Amino acid sequence: MVATERVLFLVAPLGFAFLTAVGFFITYFWAESTGDVASLPKWPYVSDTGDSIPSSCLFTLFVIWAAILVFISMFLYYKYVECKKVAKKANRIALGVGCVASFGLTVVGSFQFSAIKPVHLSGAGLAFISAIIYSWIVIYIDYKYKINGERGRKLFFLRIVIATIDTICLVLRIL
16 A cells, blocks of 8 residues: 555545535534524534525535545555455445445435435435445455454454444434
8 A cells, every 4th residue: 555545545534534524514504503403401413503505505515525535535445455355246246336325325325304304314324324335344344354454353343333323313213
């Protein structure tokens, strides 16, 4: 892996987390200041903050950039596993599922909740379910091929914890 890829391998996921958090707070405070959402302590859904102009424009911008960073992260992981010359089929499946998750995010950002609710919710479902599936495929690849060796043990267990919590939350949401 060349130096540029290593930097992106770290920056893309961290950028996604940072951009998503900052973006949602900015759109919340903007929507709250214009009276589009309820003030604290009544916390709105994330989609509520991006439901009216001009906060919807910011919401779309942040979500699209987050989707791009998610795709870059997943593509770099794909290339990383590809260099190890293992799990070719699982790696391709993970990349495909990751692309679906990124696409789902773009749908969420592009279609406001109040305007086209079924499309917005479909995009959210696509993004969340695909991201959870992607997480479990990455865990499988890591477990089966131990591509990160001993130094990746903590990351492996962190992935299991996060994927388990995500899966439980999804199941509870469906029930």
